Amino acid sequence: MKKYVIAIIFLLLLPSFSAERMDESLECSSATDEFFTPENITLKDDAFHVFPLHAETWYYECFFDNDYSMVFIVTVLSNGRTGLALAGIYIYRNTHLEYSDRIFIPSPFFFASDKKPLIKIFGKEIINGDIDKEGNLYYNILFENNGYGISLTFINETRGWKGKMGRGWWLAVPKCKVRGTLVINDEKMEVEGIGYHDHNIFHLYTPLVERGYIDGKLLAEPSIVWGEIFHTRWNSDAFAVISYKGKYISIPQKNITIKEDSYIYDHGRFIPTEVNFSFNVGNEMEGFLHVKAEDFHHIRLPLLWYWRYHVRVEGKIKIGKDEIEVNKIEMMELMIY
Template sequence: MNIRCIVVMIILLVALSSTVPCQTPQKHLDLPDEFIIEDIIMQDGGYHKAQKLGVEWWYFDANLNNNISVHIGLMILSIQSRGLVLPAINIYDHGKNVYHRREVCSFGTFAGSEEKPLIYFRNTPYINGTINAQTGIADYHVDLSFGEAAVSLHFNGTARGWKTDSWAIIMPKAVVSGMIFYNNQVFFVEGEGYHEHKWDMPITFASENKGDYWGRILSNNTSLVWTEIYPRLSEKRVLAVLNIGNDEYMKIEEDDFTLTVLEYEPGLFQRIPSVFELKIHNDTIDYSAMMTSINYQHIQFLTKQYWRYNVQILGEVKIQGAVDELIDSKGIMDRTKFSLFQ
């Protein structure tokens, strides 16, 4: 590797450190005046070549049988197909992180189609999938192997995907099956999962925002994806979208959504939120969910901190004329802080 490449990689690593703690794929949004929600198309699952320095990622998680949950991610920091590639695998047993691996790789390990969900890492398909143009339902095979672990899973979407600008929730809800290998053991698994794809995220996000929460909640006939973002110079912002059945979704108005931290547990120099209450109320929806931490993974890089929670979720969702059911599921949510003191 010549000196120019080394210098470029150092610059990119410094830029990355201002955006992502410990190079762990996370979910963040740019903040338009209004979040516009629309259907996804095939190209939303593919590679989006960055014209300016930015971040793109493909994120998957799943809650599986035998109390296993998993996160698989591939992130790229790039400009004009030059940059870094950051794969990650996290495996949890009863919510406890039992395998954690991330790497920083050269951009030569990555290749991707701009027309469809076909993404390669080290000459092996990481994603090979399709999105139905009529139904908005996605079907992906996901394979990632590095370090001492391997994940090979089939994500069969069961709800219409949606997007806002450059953040695509490809699978708000999916049936998942396949194989996980770690600790010299093979686990055949099945359960429910989620997939999103984000591109064109500016590296200035961390300097413009104090932090955020993100999560997803499943019930028999609904799936809710939500995020609450805390800009440094303005009021908090909320984006929440509720899928109903396999075809319908609706955006929740920001004033109809509340997230409250009910309990904390002691941490090093700070209290860690551990029980959360989420409520949505308007003329047609009454939604309440209590999310209780089973365990969490904490990652810190300089002043940036990130928590990925495995949570037990109990609640109820009522949608006039459509749904009246209880929520009793496990899920994944996360919290990010971009400074130690805020």
Template structure:
């Protein structure tokens, strides 16, 4: 099959400074490790979910037993530095730095930390010009690029006095914009599947007019196989969180039927890692859900069918 060409460059993962008060930007990384640990890390150059937007770092570590450790703190803007030509971010003592296909990072906060190396195994990707909303729409900028769709990850996690050696797989993307998310979107679904051979990244974003922006990316161990806005995303079953009564996606299906590639995949939530109300910025009830999920399905390329199965991280944001 013919593979799509990427227009992504290292510049896309650099800082995108904007001058208005609603400007925000963040670098996101996550890792799932062979010993059952996982982590999520965010460098918020200006935090979208705090008014006024200020620099913060956030770190989440999840243990195999289901325990959750969180570190968050604000960083003095005087101690924040970032390149506009490549991913090279330093916020206080925490940093994220690209060196070729390798990303080196360290983040510590509130007695926990990560010191990891992400070695990219699939080239970076952006859809079109990297903007989620078409350029020129009410002067809105909402950028999203996938700098590292898949990576081999190794290093150390720190939980109080405990040091845990880890290795596994990871992911890194980058968002920026000049508009608060609740003024653009009602919410979104997102997840990434790092199967032993295939990488699948999906999203489905709801606009204020109730329409949806679906996005699906598939790569193998060589390069991108598919990047499309045309696929089927379905919440097959919802469940209720018993303490709050809020509903969340229990089973999601992803389907794509092209000439050279077909995908059928189901994700089933096995545990809720995060269910947090976002800071009260407006009259809307805003929530961040993060899930650990099992996935299972099949992918067919040029008539050859292969089965996929594993565990993954997924999320659901609700802005309105």
């Protein structure tokens, strides 16, 4: 029934679509061993993409040098002329959700630049990305409401990448140095930490033809972004990108194993609470990470099911002669259409 409802919504929105052709880089890719091939990014890649009605998200997460972590996410549903934006903040303490807030902003009270990562709501900047004098990519993000908020600068420490991902598109800046101010119950505290940013484009018909996805990351040296796209209950594609010493390396799908485990029933769905992720590229690179939920919460979205986890990641990674032991807290997310 859910997919029939989505289909009706999609058909109702069709008259709003522009006659212009969708960007060729977003054409559907089929399930192959080269499911995801990352490419270098430019500043404009992280801007809003103007073409027929679609959804884009800008996601920022950070683990601070105290007990706090946070996620800030902005979603824009627009065809470049009219639409709707949603800005949300989630603040965690010791992996447990302490505060969350979401604000809906209709046209014309939001602005998303198609030249650079710049988003405004009610005339105020909440995301502004640029290149500094040393050539470093950085983002200033700002949001405050009801005595909670952030004023942070994310400075890139790795090489960002982008590429087609199933029926969508993904850009990631896998590891950032973060500094700024965190506001908790009207109390301001100066913070530093390690962060992550990604930017996604979704077609409105995706929930009709896909099942969902799970993804996670390791914000370390090396940093890793891994995930599995569920096309159906029985068919999926996996990807993993390692960023190390100023370079990124895409692991071939045939060399990746991702296994979800320890399912529990939550909000009408069976969801995993453990994931085993491994890769092996001969003598060049190999690794195994055991990912186990420390805490998680469900975020209700229209016609979608979404969970965000704080997870304990343990294991070992070998790249050439370098061997790295891993034992740290990270985030993971699960989406079911």
